Amino acid sequence: MTALADRRRLRAFVDEKARAAGFDKIAVTTPDAAPQAPERLRHFIEEGRHGSMAWMAETAERRARPQNLWPQVRSIIMLGMNYGPDENPLALLERKDRAIISVYARNRDYHDVVKGRLKQLAGQLAARAGEDVKVFVDTAPVMEKPLAAAAGLGWQGKHTNLVSRELGSWLFLGSIFTTAELEPDLPEEDHCGSCRACLDVCPTDAFPAPYQLDARRCISYLTIEHKGPIPHEFREPMGNRIYGCDDCLAVCPWNKFARDAAEIRLKARDDLKEPALETLLDLDDTAFRELFSGSPIKRIGRDRFVRNVLIAAGNSGRAALVPRCRRLTSDPSPLVRGAAVWALSRLLDAEEFGRLAKIGQTIEMDEDVRQEWRHALGRTA
Structure with a gap:
């Protein structure tokens, strides 16, 4: 009973400090909570849908299971930060004299923003619990979205991104791996239903099927990861999108809750809103x-x-x-x-x-x- 009470007190401490650090969502899961993720990753790579992102294949084994990255991990804290825009980014598609930069890239590098706050929280957890911690943001070989879904932070929508009932599709994700034992949360149910908005809006047909993405056809991949000339078939569909693409995120019906969020954590620079x-x-x-x-x-x-x-x-x-x-x-x-x-x-x-x-x-x-x-x-x- 004492051990359970201690875990609950520690979890309450983590929740409090996460909010204070600027995170809007927090949930906990176990390292083995996304058993389907390795097979999905294997299929994605075998189909060549990772394009020229060779690092995905090179790190596939470590990425497949959190224990492969750090065998000592016992709990994974998944955190989300709202970056929803204060206006509909799709409106800029009609302004052909202007360029569209993906919402997440209109200010500081979110990796730096999120990692700084993760380190602050992880340090507080380590000091309180006397346990080891590691922090990861995006660039590390961690399957953040399946783990976030397993933790109950949201669910992976048909566009393969995480969707939250409170914050829609506008979420930065980060994780803290720890040797501390925390009570895990329950997974979130899929609430996409029959909606196909994110699939139908894609200008390059980058979704072979619901919940599947072919990065080679994705404008975000083409404008950011792809190093050579843009393939001819995608040039006209790109329109005025010059860095990333928010279409599938922006049409998600759950975003109506993101617009009501108390605070948008990363305000856009004025010179990058519609350059x-x-x-x-x-x-x-x-x-x-x-x-x-x-x-x-x-x-x-x-x-x-x-x-x-x-x-x-x-x-x-x-x-x-x-x-x-x-x-x-x-x-x-x-x-x-x-x-x-x-x-x-x-x-x-x-x-x-x-x-x-x-x-x-x-x-x-x-x-x-x-x-x-x-x-x-x-x-x-």
């Missing part, structure tokens, strides 16, 4: 690093970022962007030059583009970029 394409096309490496200092966007580098902006420029229909796109056909980066070719093929009439292509193919030395010229000429012919 102008002109401004972003002018970024050199120095300006890119300065603009995105402390932002998760910085990690993809200037060239990949401008590649994405050029796709948005090509989809904008705005002739005013032509001079900037032409200038970028001489950029040092072949990735940028190739995207600039595609943008110009969309913004210029066939005759003018043909004249430009005749010169461009003559001076271009990179074969991939030359192929962009040839492909674009065939499309405009």
Whole structure:
């Protein structure tokens, strides 16, 4: 009875300190509470749906079971932080002169924000319980979403992201592994029902089936993880999304509760809410690093970022962007030059583009970029 009382007191302490640290949701589970996760991960990788994210296959064994990452773990504390926007991010899809940056990336890198608060809470737990702790956020080989669902933080929706009845789909997740024994919570039921909103809204058909994602077709993957040219079939569907994609999250009906949450934990920077394409096309490496200092966007580098902006420029229909796109056909980066070719093929009439292509193919030395010229000429012919 004393041991049970001690566990309950410790859990009450953790709950109190988690709220004080700025977490909106807290739940506890055991290391073996998501037995179906390893098989789902194996299928995902065998189907090649992880794309070029080789680290997923390389860390699959450690990722499959928490005990493989840390054999001493006895309890896992899952924590959620609300980052719901104060307005509907999908409204910006109609503003073709503006770029859409995923809501989570409109301020500081959430990894730093969440990890700092996790370390604070973990330190308090270790001091109180005299037990060991480890903290993990996203980049570690931890299957956070299945563990969060097993803990009752929410459930994995048909878009594969975690959904909370209180905070909808807008949740940052973090975990604390500990050798302390805490009473586990019950899993949350799936409340998606017959709703298909997240599946039907996806512009690139990235969901082969409900609860399954093919990252290779996901705009978040294409704009962030994918290092080469954007495959042609996805360029037009990208629209003006230049970093990530919130469509499947934003249409979730459970978000109505997120908008009523007492506090949004990560306010968007004003200059990243709806940046102008002109401004972003002018970024050199120095300006890119300065603009995105402390932002998760910085990690993809200037060239990949401008590649994405050029796709948005090509989809904008705005002739005013032509001079900037032409200038970028001489950029040092072949990735940028190739995207600039595609943008110009969309913004210029066939005759003018043909004249430009005749010169461009003559001076271009990179074969991939030359192929962009040839492909674009065939499309405009």
